[in-house]
Amino acid sequence: QVQLVESGGGLVQPGGSLRLSCTMSESIFSFTNMGWYRQAPGKQRELVARIFKIGSPYYPDSMKGRFTVIRDNAKNTIYLQMNSLKPEDTAVYYCSAVGTSGDYWGQGTQVTVSS
Numbered sequence: 001q002v003q004l005v006e007s008g009g010g011l012v013q014p015g016g017s018l019r020l021s022c023t024m025s026e027s028i029f030s031f032t033n034m035g036w037y038r039q040a041p042g043k044q045r046e047l048v049a050r051i052f053k054i055g056s057p058y059y060p061d062s063m064k065g066r067f068t069v070i071r072d073n074a075k076n077t078i079y080l081q082m083n084s085l086k087p088e089d090t091a092v093y094y095c096s097a098v099g100t101s102g103d104y105w106g107q108g109t110q111v112t113v114s115s
Contacts, residue, residue, distance in 0.1 A: 002026055002104045004095045009109030012085055016113070020080040022095030022106055028076045029053065031097040036069060036080045038091035038111075045094070051078060085113045 008020040020036070028034070035050035049069035051057045057069045068081040078095065090113050095106040 002030075002097070002099065002101075004097060004104055004106035006093070006095050006106040006109040009093060009111045011112045011114065013115050014086060014113055016085050017081070017083045018085065018111060020082070020093055020095075020109060020111075021077055022079070023075065023077045024097060026076070028071065028073050028078070031099045034071070034078050034095070034097045036067075036078075037094045037096060038089075039094070039108075040088075040091040043091075048093070049080060082111070085111075087113050089113050 003025040004022050006020060006022050008018060012018050033050055033052045036048040037045050038048050039045040047060055048063050049057055049059050049067055051069045051071055059067060066084050070079040090111060092108040092110050094108045097104045
């Protein structure tokens, strides 16, 4: 059973930064792509960033500029660096991974941006 374990969420003031981590229970090379999604209360889950086995990361237009996805192959971990955070970034952030045997999700980590 593949497991994705997220960490790094919390409370941050507007304008602040956070780095989320997602560690996978098997080799990162097992997955064709990995990503970060978020879901705010009353809203649909949306893609924040996606990173592929090869090639450049993908960011939806609305996420470009403040979010960066990083991979550490040696640690089987991906990170989401979030800068200049705004109250509207408040959401549960989920890590996902797509492999040949299926799609996997982490349990989510809460990010709250508030003064």
